Amino acid sequence: MVGVILTFFGSLFEEISSSIGKKEVSKLEEDVYTMGFLSILWPVLFFAIIIFFIRGQFIFSWDSWPTFLTRAILEVIEAHCALIALTKTDRTTFSFVRLLTLPLLLLVDLILGYALKLPQLLGITLIVVSLSLLLFKQGINKKGIGWVVFISLNAVATISLYKYDITHFNSVETEQFLICSILFIYFFFLILWLDKKNPFRLLGRPLFLAQSLIGGAGGVLTGFAYNFTSASIATTAKRSSAIIWSMVSGGLYFHERQLIFKISILSLLIGGLILLIL
Numbered sequence: 001m002v003g004v005i006l007t008f009f010g011s012l013f014e015e016i017s018s019s020i021g022k023k024e025v026s027k028l029e030e031d032v033y034t035m036g037f038l039s040i041l042w043p044v045l046f047f048a049i050i051i052f053f054i055r056g057q058f059i060f061s062w063d064s065w066p067t068f069l070t071r072a073i074l075e076v077i078e079a080h081c082a083l084i085a086l087t088k089t090d091r092t093t094f095s096f097v098r099l100l101t102l103p104l105l106l107l108v109d110l111i112l113g114y115a116l117k118l119p120q121l122l123g124i125t126l127i128v129v130s131l132s133l134l135l136f137k138q139g140i141n142k143k144g145i146g147w148v149v150f151i152s153l154n155a156v157a158t159i160s161l162y163k164y165d166i167t168h169f170n171s172v173e174t175e176q177f178l179i180c181s182i183l184f185i186y187f188f189f190l191i192l193w194l195d196k197k198n199p200f201r202l203l204g205r206p207l208f209l210a211q212s213l214i215g216g217a218g219g220v221l222t223g224f225a226y227n228f229t230s231a232s233i234a235t236t237a238k239r240s241s242a243i244i245w246s247m248v249s250g251g252l253y254f255h256e257r258q259l260i261f262k263i264s265i266l267s268l269l270i271g272g273l274i275l276l277i278l
Contacts, residue, residue: 010221017215018086020207032083037187037199038208040079042216044184047177055173064169071161072182078158079183082151088144097145099127100152101159108160123275130268172224180219 017039051058085094103123166172191199202208 006221006225010218010225013214013218013221017211017218020211020214031191031195032087033187033191033194034199034202035086036079036083037184037191038202038212039215039219040180040183040187041203041212043180043219044177046216046220047173047180050173051171051177055171057171058174059171060174060178061169064165067161067165068170068175068178071158071165072179074154074158074161075179076183076186078151078154079186081147081154085144085147085151089148093145094148097148098152098155100149101155103127104153104156105159108156119275123272126268126272126275130272176220 089097162175165175188199191197203212
C-alpha cells in the first residue's frame with residue numbers, strides 16, 4: 001500500500017512538472033533538454049541529502065557494476081527519448097501507450113520463475129486490446145507515438161535492472177543518486193554544447209523553479225516506491241495514476257480531443273490493471 005500511495009502522488013507531481021515543461025517548450029520559453037535538466041536537478045540534491053545527512057550511509061556494491069552500468073546507459077537513452085516523446089505526443093496518448101511496459105514486465109517475472117495467475121493473463125489481454133483500440137481509432141493524434149513505444153519497451157530493462165540492484169546490492173538513495181547525477185551531467189553539458197547557455201539561469205524565474213522542484217519531488221517519491229513492492233505492481237500503480245492525471249491536464253490544460261473515447265479506454269485499462277495486481 002505504501003508503494004502505491006507514493007507512486008500516486010509522485011505521478012501527480014511529475015504530471016504537473018511535465019505539463020508546465022510541455023507548454024513552455026511549445027511557447028519556445030525553454031528547450032526540450034533544459035526541461036530534462038530541470039526535472040533531474042532536485043532529485044540529485046534530495047538523494048544526496050538522504051545519503052549524507054539523514055542515513056549517513058553510501059551503500060553501493062562493486063558487484064553491481066555490470067547491471068548498474070547497463071542501466072545507466074539505458075537510462076540516458078530513456079531520458080533523452082522520453083523528452084522528445086513528451087513534447088510530440090498528446091498527454092493522454094503518451095500515458096496510455098506507456099502501459100505497454102506492464103505486460104512486458106510481467107513476462108520478465110515469468111521468465112525469472114514467477115508464476116502468472118489466470119487473472120494476470122486476462123489483465124494483460126485486456127490491456128493489449130485496449131491499447132489496440134486506441135492506436136487504431138480514427139481522430140486520435142498519433143504524432144510521436146513511435147517514440148513512446150520505444151521508451152515503453154526500454155523501460156522494461158531499466159526498471160528490471162533497478163529493482164535487481166536495490167534488491168541485491170545498493171540502497172535506493174545511492175542507486176538513484178548515481179543515476180540522477182549521470183543524467184544531470186549529460187543534460188548540463190548537452191545544453192552547454194547545443195545552446196551555449198547556462199541552464200541554471202532559468203531557476204531565477206518562479207515558474208521554472210516550481211517546475212523543477214515539483215518534478216524532483218515526484219521523481220524521489222516514485223523512486224522509493226519500488227522499495228516497498230514488486231516492480232510490476234509499482235509500475236502498474238505509477239502508469240495507471242499517470243493516466244488519470246494526464247487526462248485531467250490533457251482536458252483542462254491542453255484542450256485535447258476525443259476525451260470521451262479515452263475515458264472509455266481508461267475504464268477497460270483500469271479493469272486490466274486490477275486483474276494484473278490480483
